[in-house]
Amino acid sequence: MNETLYHALDSIPDSMLIECERVRTAGLPKKQEPKIFRILEPIGIVAMVAAVLAVLIVAPDFLKRKPTGVASGTEGTDTTVSVTDENGFDFTGIPDDLKEAFLEAYAALNWLDEEVIEQLNQDYSKQMGDAAWLGGLSPNVKPGEASLLGGTHCYGVFEDCIVILVPTIMNAIGSGTVAGERFTYPTLFHLYGYHDGVFYSLREAYEKGYISQEEVALAAERHRAVWRYHLLLTRGEIGPVMTPSGPVYFTETTEKEETME
Amino acid sequence: MEDSKIIELYWNRSENAIRETEEAYGSYCKTIARNVLEDDADAEECVSDAYLTLWNTIPPQRPDRLQSYLGRIVRNGAINRRKARSTAKRGGGRYPAALEELAEVLAAKDGVEEAFEAKELGRKITRFLEELPKEKRVIFLMRYWYCDSVEAIAKATGFTKSKVKMSLLRTRKELKEYLLKEGIIV
Numbered sequence: 001m002n003e004t005l006y007h008a009l010d011s012i013p014d015s016m017l018i019e020c021e022r023v024r025t026a027g028l029p030k031k032q033e034p035k036i037f038r039i040l041e042p043i044g045i046v047a048m049v050a051a052v053l054a055v056l057i058v059a060p061d062f063l064k065r066k067p068t069g070v071a072s073g074t075e076g077t078d079t080t081v082s083v084t085d086e087n088g089f090d091f092t093g094i095p096d097d098l099k100e101a102f103l104e105a106y107a108a109l110n111w112l113d114e115e116v117i118e119q120l121n122q123d124y125s126k127q128m129g130d131a132a133w134l135g136g137l138s139p140n141v142k143p144g145e146a147s148l149l150g151g152t153h154c155y156g157v158f159e160d161c162i163v164i165l166v167p168t169i170m171n172a173i174g175s176g177t178v179a180g181e182r183f184t185y186p187t188l189f190h191l192y193g194y195h196d197g198v199f200y201s202l203r204e205a206y207e208k209g210y211i212s213q214e215e216v217a218l219a220a221e222r223h224r225a226v227w228r229y230h231l232l233l234t235r236g237e238i239g240p241v242m243t244p245s246g247p248v249y250f251t252e253t254t255e256k257e258e259t260m261e
Numbered sequence: 262m263e264d265s266k267i268i269e270l271y272w273n274r275s276e277n278a279i280r281e282t283e284e285a286y287g288s289y290c291k292t293i294a295r296n297v298l299e300d301d302a303d304a305e306e307c308v309s310d311a312y313l314t315l316w317n318t319i320p321p322q323r324p325d326r327l328q329s330y331l332g333r334i335v336r337n338g339a340i341n342r343r344k345a346r347s348t349a350k351r352g353g354g355r356y357p358a359a360l361e362e363l364a365e366v367l368a369a370k371d372g373v374e375e376a377f378e379a380k381e382l383g384r385k386i387t388r389f390l391e392e393l394p395k396e397k398r399v400i401f402l403m404r405y406w407y408c409d410s411v412e413a414i415a416k417a418t419g420f421t422k423s424k425v426k427m428s429l430l431r432t433r434k435e436l437k438e439y440l441l442k443e444g445i446i447v
Contacts, residue, residue, distance in 0.1 A: 004379045011383030014329040020402040028418050116427040157423040
């Protein structure tokens with residue numbers, strides 16, 4: 001097969017190779033903006049200059065005010081100013097340790113492009129049923145809240161496998177081991193290895209060779225960062241996700257073993 | 262120097278021909294060879310062999326486009342060299358990871374019919390690629406013709422690695438469906 005395939009690819013026409021070579025050396029050409037934007041652009045520049053001039057002339061007092069600091073509350077008649085970091089997160093009122101844990105967990109997760117999420121959702125729905133939906137794979141999160149933990153997580157886009165955790169039943173702790181790496185989570189969950197359009201259990205994906213031991217270890221390390229944030233957020237006592245049956249109390253040592261499907 | 266002038270040098274049996282080729286396409290050739298062979302020394306040798314092949318084939322050949330012509334020689338040479346290298350080591354030829362990745366899709370359950378000619382498969386793949394949007398086609402060829410890494414493709418296209426991987430995954434799926442529809446894989 002390889003022989004046939006190799007020779008088959010050899011007959012790709014020059015025109016396609018030329019097109020490809022252009023991108024390899026100069027990148028993809030930038031998409032041209034719609035005409036309306038090109039017309040509006042000079043108007044926008046003029047408007048911006050006018051706005052800056054208006055601020056300088058009309059509101060000099062505003063510019064002389066002292067800047068307010070992080071979570072500075074109110075000063076005189078000033079309104080409280082929210083301070084956001086480079087990711088746009090507002091850490092006002094968030095303790096430093098929680099902030100650090102949040103950023104660590106946030107950095108550990110793979111936030112996927114819309115196109116990728118759309119494809120994953122299509123394949124997930126096809127396999128799991130129409131109602132299935134992988135929420136939470138894009139970074140719509142708020143520090144200090146459980147939303148980071150509430151949705152689906154991606155722990156890595158590896159060569160042959162994308163690792164996805166999907167929380168399921170909320171009032172139980174889930175845990176399981178894949179390739180010697182333990183995964184524990186404040187809900188029951190499915191841990192998938194997505195390969196070639198199919199969601200396998202991560203264990204199966206590992207057994208089939210779609211993901212290596214090192215990649216599972218990396219995914220587990222990322223998972224632990226999320227888990228640490230969760231523990232800190234809840235101070236190790238109360239689960240962030242409430243169900244009609246009430247809050248779930250847990251610590252790392254009270255987890256019960258669940259087999260991951 | 263323009264391709265036509267370099268080709269003239271070969272036709273005139275000028276010693277400058279190879280030097281000019283090296284200057285114009287040396288790095289292009291080395292990238293292809295390195296992608297396939299994953300070994301610098303092997304890649305160097307492979308490129309030198311390719312220049313020799315060029316010298317021996319022009320004349321009588323007069324390629325329309327020297328770069329593609331040379332690229333094909335380098336790719337062929339590199340894949341054969343890699344196959345020979347791994348055959349000697351492990352008793353079985355191995356192809357670059359990118360080709361193995363694609364073969365997995367094409368092999369399907371029962372594989373391509375043995376009698377099916379590579380040329381016909383090539384025609385089908387070409388037709389399939391013609392229908393693809395440019396971005397997807399370029400990503401596909403960078404991976405499976407040039408054997409570029411996902412990182413290199415992401416860098417060249419400005420896409421994220423996950424987008425590149427997903428594009429490859431989708432295209433492989435679509436190709437598989439196309440070949441199934443065409444009755445090439447069963």
